[in-house]
Amino acid sequence: MAETIFSNGAIWPKSELNMINDSLLAIGETPFAEGTIVDSLPPGTDGDTAKRMIRATMIEVQARGWYFNTDYYFPLVPDSLGFITMPPNALRVDFGNTEFRHQYTIKNGKIYDYVHQTFVIEGTLHADVIWLVDYVELPPEAYAHIALRAARKFQQKVIGSTELDTFTTRDEIDSLTNLQRRQLQSQDYRLGNRRVNTRISNSALYEGLYGVKTRRGF
Numbered sequence: 001m002a003e004t005i006f007s008n009g010a011i012w013p014k015s016e017l018n019m020i021n022d023s024l025l026a027i028g029e030t031p032f033a034e035g036t037i038v039d040s041l042p043p044g045t046d047g048d049t050a051k052r053m054i055r056a057t058m059i060e061v062q063a064r065g066w067y068f069n070t071d072y073y074f075p076l077v078p079d080s081l082g083f084i085t086m087p088p089n090a091l092r093v094d095f096g097n098t099e100f101r102h103q104y105t106i107k108n109g110k111i112y113d114y115v116h117q118t119f120v121i122e123g124t125l126h127a128d129v130i131w132l133v134d135y136v137e138l139p140p141e142a143y144a145h146i147a148l149r150a151a152r153k154f155q156q157k158v159i160g161s162t163e164l165d166t167f168t169t170r171d172e173i174d175s176l177t178n179l180q181r182r183q184l185q186s187q188d189y190r191l192g193n194r195r196v197n198t199r200i201s202n203s204a205l206y207e208g209l210y211g212v213k214t215r216r217g218f
Contacts, residue, residue, distance in 0.1 A: 014135050016054060019147045023050035026151040026168055027159055050154050057150040058132065061142070063091045065130045066179070067186040068139050074129040076111060082120035084111035089132040096128060141182045145175040 016038050021031035029046055041047040062069050069091075076084045076093070086093070086106055093111065095101045103115045104127070110119045135143065152168035 014138060014143050016051070016135055019054045019135070019150060020047055020050045022147045023053065023151040023154040026155050046158060049158065050150070053154045053157065054146070054150040057146050057153065059091065061146050061149065062132050063130060065092070065094075065128070066142065067183055068137075068142060069131045069133045071129045071131070073126045076121075076125040076127060076129075078121045078124070082122065084121050084125070085109060086111065086129075090129055091132050092130040094128040094130070095125075100125065100127075139182065141175070141179040145172070145179045148172045148175045 017032060017034075017036055020038065024031050024046060027046070032047060038051055041051060076086075078084050086109055088109070090106065093104065093106050095104060104111050104113055104121075104125065106112070107119075111121055111125065112119055113121060138146070148168065148171045152172050155168055
């Protein structure tokens with residue numbers, strides 16, 4: 001059974017369909033019935049537009065790196081041919097402030113060596129890996145934030161109401177605050193730690209934080 005979350009005063013299973021329904025409710029449209037097949041929604045309809053907005057927002061928010069979707073010092077082991085093939089849900093590989101920070105990246109689903117211009121990797125690498133997790137795996141704070149952010153963007157695209165935008169933006173900000181609070185509770189941060197790549201000030205809270213003081217043994 002899918003996990004549930006409070007949404008619009010009711011308990012909804014955590015699913016893509018119910019995120020779509022949240023977006024539809026944000027513009028006063030009737031939500032879809034339980035059991036509706038999301039991938040069968042006709043192109044160009046409000047439901048299809050909401051679906052595309054939600055999927056883009058899932059990637060956008062999670063790519064920042066949070067406590068629930070980041071593995072620190074994750075071993076990347078080459079196969080028998082020397083390739084390190086990443087699964088489709090790997091959003092980003094970050095080598096941080098190490099000697100490899102500008103050498104490796106994900107390219108065509110594999111780890112690529114910029115310096116030697118090859119996909120063949122000699123030996124195991126370690127990096128922070130940010131994963132795209134599914135709807136049911138999202139903690140309540142992250143699920144709510146993604147749903148509200150997608151609903152706000154959907155409302156702007158479909159009807160562009162300034163009044164509705166004010167309400168949805170306020171809800172989105174509140175949900176981000178809740179997610180950031182949960183993020184800080186889950187990790188021991190040093191906001192001035194320059195080893196956390198591109199995250200060296202308090203403003204990083206608004207972009208997503210994932211570095212802890214034990215990151216890569218530092």
